[in-house]
Amino acid sequence: xxxxxxxxxxxxxxxxxxxxxxxxxxxxxxxxxxxxxxxxxxxxxxxxxxxxxxxxxxxxxxxxxxxxxxxxxxxxxxxxxxxxxxxxxxxxxxxxxxxxxxxxxxxxxxx
Amino acid sequence: xxxxxxxxxxxxxxxxxxxxxxxxxxxxxxxxxxxxxxxxxxxxxxxxxxxxxxxxxxxxxxxxxxxxxxxxxxxxxxxxxxxxxxxxxxxxxxxxxxxxxxxxxxxxxxxxxx
Numbered sequence: 001x002x003x004x005x006x007x008x009x010x011x012x013x014x015x016x017x018x019x020x021x022x023x024x025x026x027x028x029x030x031x032x033x034x035x036x037x038x039x040x041x042x043x044x045x046x047x048x049x050x051x052x053x054x055x056x057x058x059x060x061x062x063x064x065x066x067x068x069x070x071x072x073x074x075x076x077x078x079x080x081x082x083x084x085x086x087x088x089x090x091x092x093x094x095x096x097x098x099x100x101x102x103x104x105x106x107x108x109x110x111x
Numbered sequence: 112x113x114x115x116x117x118x119x120x121x122x123x124x125x126x127x128x129x130x131x132x133x134x135x136x137x138x139x140x141x142x143x144x145x146x147x148x149x150x151x152x153x154x155x156x157x158x159x160x161x162x163x164x165x166x167x168x169x170x171x172x173x174x175x176x177x178x179x180x181x182x183x184x185x186x187x188x189x190x191x192x193x194x195x196x197x198x199x200x201x202x203x204x205x206x207x208x209x210x211x212x213x214x215x216x217x218x219x220x221x222x223x224x225x
Contacts, residue, residue: 004153043218044203044216090153099144100156104153
């Protein structure tokens, strides 16, 4: 069955430090992969998506993600975190006409 | 341009009641999807509609139903509410609902069932 696993429920990083959020997926075919961010009280915003081609994908707000088929992973990275990045981050895989989301990783940023 | 709008913002109901949630997609978008997000979890797919036809349905009971109108707006209906239906209900619109489409999410409707 198709699924998405985000191993870290929450992560705390210092402002200015680098960030990596982990995502593993289970999918029988070539996956369509996404990262979304959700700020408190708001809907989800797409950060980036991967369909094919270059395995390193650039997104908005300085985020990037790398697709590694051999590891079934699609980890999200940012070289320098800002306080405004504190939010919930969701990895997702597209399957047919629906999107399957992971449980999310809450990012806390400390000064 | 206006984004995806949802109404109401918050709603409180009691068990057994019925609720209707509304969604207006971005202008030009013909597909609307509904998701349920229980506190502490990721969104779960409920329905997708495209050109007024149901294109897909998630693992939700028949108490959940939806429809899409000629102007592409959509309603999600939930009958016989249970405590477990308390959640944030998200609507997302896209151009034609293809899985390569970018989905644009609304702010959601927070439903509390007492």
